[in-house]
Amino acid sequence: MTAIEVRGLTRRYSGGFEAVRGVSFDVERGEMFALLGTNGAGKTSTVEVVEGLSRPAEGTVRVLGHDPFTERAVVRPRVGVMLQEGGFPPDLTVSEATKMWAGTLTSPRPVAEALALVDLEHRASVRVKQLSGGERRRLDLALALLGKPEVLFLDEPTTGLDPESRRNTWELIRTLLREGVTVLLTTHYLEEAQELADRLAIMHRGRIVAQGTVSEVVDAYPSRISFVPPSGIPLPVVADADSSGRVTVRTNDLQSTLHELLAWAHSNDVALSGLDARSASLEEAFLAIAEEAA
Numbered sequence: 001m002t003a004i005e006v007r008g009l010t011r012r013y014s015g016g017f018e019a020v021r022g023v024s025f026d027v028e029r030g031e032m033f034a035l036l037g038t039n040g041a042g043k044t045s046t047v048e049v050v051e052g053l054s055r056p057a058e059g060t061v062r063v064l065g066h067d068p069f070t071e072r073a074v075v076r077p078r079v080g081v082m083l084q085e086g087g088f089p090p091d092l093t094v095s096e097a098t099k100m101w102a103g104t105l106t107s108p109r110p111v112a113e114a115l116a117l118v119d120l121e122h123r124a125s126v127r128v129k130q131l132s133g134g135e136r137r138r139l140d141l142a143l144a145l146l147g148k149p150e151v152l153f154l155d156e157p158t159t160g161l162d163p164e165s166r167r168n169t170w171e172l173i174r175t176l177l178r179e180g181v182t183v184l185l186t187t188h189y190l191e192e193a194q195e196l197a198d199r200l201a202i203m204h205r206g207r208i209v210a211q212g213t214v215s216e217v218v219d220a221y222p223s224r225i226s227f228v229p230p231s232g233i234p235l236p237v238v239a240d241a242d243s244s245g246r247v248t249v250r251t252n253d254l255q256s257t258l259h260e261l262l263a264w265a266h267s268n269d270v271a272l273s274g275l276d277a278r279s280a281s282l283e284e285a286f287l288a289i290a291e292e293a294a
């Protein structure tokens with residue numbers, strides 16, 4: 001079942017600037033969809049409409065089958081939003097801030113449970129202003145999870161987190177996805193999208209310029225094989241050399257090219273030292289797409 005449906009979404013700011021130009025995508029229940037793009041591509045402008053904070057200039061948005069703007073009262077209790085800046089009274093303690101937020105919800109999780117999800121139970125009596133940047137980010141996530149949302153909006157959820165906290169947050173998000181929560185993620189960490197997203201879209205100047213599963217998006221870009229070649233014999237494939245003497249072969253068929261190279265090395269009894277073979281990363285695909293689109 002479709003949890004989020006966006007069709008032909010256009011958003012204009014006063015003055016007529018079109019920040020979002022005819023964007024369409026679907027997010028199925030229990031799926032994570034990542035919205036990626038360069039600065040100013042229109043991700044936040046899109047997500048704000050899906051969250052029901054603004055009405056689209058053109059197009060339609062459905063969240064759990066409802067219009068999030070005109071039927072906000074029906075949609076809001078079923079979604080959780082993690083904003084970039086939570087904005088809590090800094091003098092409240094972590095547990096007071098969480099209780100205060102819980103007071104606005106119909107059937108919230110217990111405060112201790114929400115804090116335990118993000119490893120903040122031991123910080124319950126600390127004032128919000130005394131939290132580190134990463135702890136504050138985890139508090140924002142705890143608040144987004146307080147209402148047991150069916151749909152979760154995550155805007156840069158791991159910015160400022162140390163590597164261990166980032167892994168823990170990813171693990172928590174994976175657990176939520178397994179439990180059937182639908183997640184719409186915006187992030188600049190391509191590794192995060194590569195790890196977690198079932199499908200993604202890359203935006204550029206208000207339009208979606210690539211969309212699909214991570215491998216659908218990445219497979220369009222060549223894989224690379226690099227090594228230091230043996231001296232004295234010509235290689236069987238076209239390769240670019242760098243100043244260190246290492247060569248790189250680009251291929252759209254990693255398995256066959258690698259097979260050809262290894263068979264050649266074997267029959268000539270030579271070593272391909274420092275051999276490294278890899279598919280394009282999401283980051284390489286992203287940079288290539290952004291460059292093409294520009």
Ligand SMILES: Nc1ncnc2c1ncn2[C@@H]1O[C@H](COP(=O)(O)OP(=O)(O)OP(=O)(O)O)[C@@H](O)[C@H]1O
Pocket residue numbers: 013014017019037038039040041042043044045046
């Ligand atoms: N309130 C506003 N009024 C006018 N223009 C705006 C407004 N908010 C955003 N914009 C413009 O709309 C475009 C898209 O902005 P948006 O914040 O949606 O991009 P983004 O993809 O989220 O970028 P970032 O990665 O930097 O957060 C930008 O050109 C921005 O300057």
